[in-house]
Amino acid sequence: MSNASTPALKPPRDAGRRKIYPRTAKGIYTRWRWFFVFATQLFYYGMPWLQWGGRQAMLFDIEARRFYIFGLVLYPQDVFYLTALLIISALLLFLFTAVAGRQWCGYTCPQTVYTEIFLWVEEKFEGNRAQRMKLDASPLSWNKLRRKAGKHLVWIAIGLWTGFTFVGYFTPIRALAADVLALSVGSWSLFWILFYGFATWGNAGFMREQVCKYMCPYARFQGAMFDRDTLIVTYVKSRGEQRGKRSKTADYKAQGLGDCIDCTMCVQVCPTGIDIRDGLQYECISCAACIDACNDVMDLMGYPRGLIRYSTEAAIDKGWNTRQMLRRVLRPRVLVYSTVLAVAVVALVVSLALRTPFKVDIIRDRVTLARLVKGGQIENVYRLHIQNATEHEQTFTLAVQGLPGLALAEDVQPRVVLGPEQSASVPVQLHLPVDTVAPGSHRIHFVVSAPAAGTVSEKSVFIVPR
Numbered sequence: 001m002s003n004a005s006t007p008a009l010k011p012p013r014d015a016g017r018r019k020i021y022p023r024t025a026k027g028i029y030t031r032w033r034w035f036f037v038f039a040t041q042l043f044y045y046g047m048p049w050l051q052w053g054g055r056q057a058m059l060f061d062i063e064a065r066r067f068y069i070f071g072l073v074l075y076p077q078d079v080f081y082l083t084a085l086l087i088i089s090a091l092l093l094f095l096f097t098a099v100a101g102r103q104w105c106g107y108t109c110p111q112t113v114y115t116e117i118f119l120w121v122e123e124k125f126e127g128n129r130a131q132r133m134k135l136d137a138s139p140l141s142w143n144k145l146r147r148k149a150g151k152h153l154v155w156i157a158i159g160l161w162t163g164f165t166f167v168g169y170f171t172p173i174r175a176l177a178a179d180v181l182a183l184s185v186g187s188w189s190l191f192w193i194l195f196y197g198f199a200t201w202g203n204a205g206f207m208r209e210q211v212c213k214y215m216c217p218y219a220r221f222q223g224a225m226f227d228r229d230t231l232i233v234t235y236v237k238s239r240g241e242q243r244g245k246r247s248k249t250a251d252y253k254a255q256g257l258g259d260c261i262d263c264t265m266c267v268q269v270c271p272t273g274i275d276i277r278d279g280l281q282y283e284c285i286s287c288a289a290c291i292d293a294c295n296d297v298m299d300l301m302g303y304p305r306g307l308i309r310y311s312t313e314a315a316i317d318k319g320w321n322t323r324q325m326l327r328r329v330l331r332p333r334v335l336v337y338s339t340v341l342a343v344a345v346v347a348l349v350v351s352l353a354l355r356t357p358f359k360v361d362i363i364r365d366r367v368t369l370a371r372l373v374k375g376g377q378i379e380n381v382y383r384l385h386i387q388n389a390t391e392h393e394q395t396f397t398l399a400v401q402g403l404p405g406l407a408l409a410e411d412v413q414p415r416v417v418l419g420p421e422q423s424a425s426v427p428v429q430l431h432l433p434v435d436t437v438a439p440g441s442h443r444i445h446f447v448v449s450a451p452a453a454g455t456v457s458e459k460s461v462f463i464v465p466r
Ligand code: SF4
Pocket: 235, 240, 243, 259, 260, 261, 262, 263, 264, 265, 266, 267, 277, 293, 294, 297, 307, 308
């Protein structure tokens, strides 16, 4: 997990499960976490309902083998663009992790976001941390049953809505909603709604920090992207120690104490149940709840804020201020990630800009390579497969280039009209006057163009027999 230049991420101390009852934190970072909860959920739940040109704006229609992303329609042969998008996302995550550590985990990861929402629901039904602990320790009663049942009903409703939305990215959500209301939803859709709903309920309601600790692959390899200049949540040991209780008015420095009053608030708010004062740990998701909690304590005691703070190992060791710390953002590792990312983004944008929204495939007739037809012409036969990948009707014009006198046969229709997202296979005969070129195989080009979609030139060969 760690290397010479990487902060030591301590592995989980034990694999046993101890239920964690996080106390609710208040402060700037908690507000930011809730901002991201709203932003991500607005996107996730809202996007499938957004319409674009009379259809769902974002739809990965696996059955029809088409992906719709606003104005873009991608087909299986466009897998390059999806691969490029995945590579860019991975590079973005590498870059972000090298600079900002595990902020993705702390603020926007679905596991964190749903755990936050589920904890909020739990608190509404079962009360604050102390009340929840008391309720769990109490024998079964009507009050306990009522609170637990209410909580689970809301959790299940959120889980099912999440599952329904997930399926709505792969099948038109309005039709799916109508099917659900009519109780006639297909078996696969129903399976995935229930599966995803169950996963949400289980992961956010029960597994919680266990997912981050033992299941998340990102948590396993993010140490390789960390270095001493990566932003982490850290406890300033030199300032906090010797920790110990004291009265607010005591001259604690005279008693040999540091700023940590050992109130354990930072531990109580931690969703992964760790004590950040033990140093950077594998379980820390950088959510900054402990920063908010400790800042509150510092305010109460009249001490400066920032005993626990976002900083870097190098900044803490060398006593750098924020400006000195920020200067280290542009370091070789970050520049390499940024360059590779910029190249990948430019390549994707350029290839999308140059993409013609129709495809042409040419297949030569393998039975008759070439034959003589009336009028002293050599005939070669082809089949043109044209796919209109736009969402509008297109008129495609066929032409051929490459040999003097080469032309479409008289009975070939030089225009093909295709409806939105339609494809057609068109037989095409080419004629060339005899003795125009030497016998053999000659490179030619089919040129297919549509006024609103551009031009595609596809190469093929014309055979002149001996
Ligand atoms: S919240 Fe701050 S003062 Fe309290 S134990 Fe944690 S580090 Fe010490």
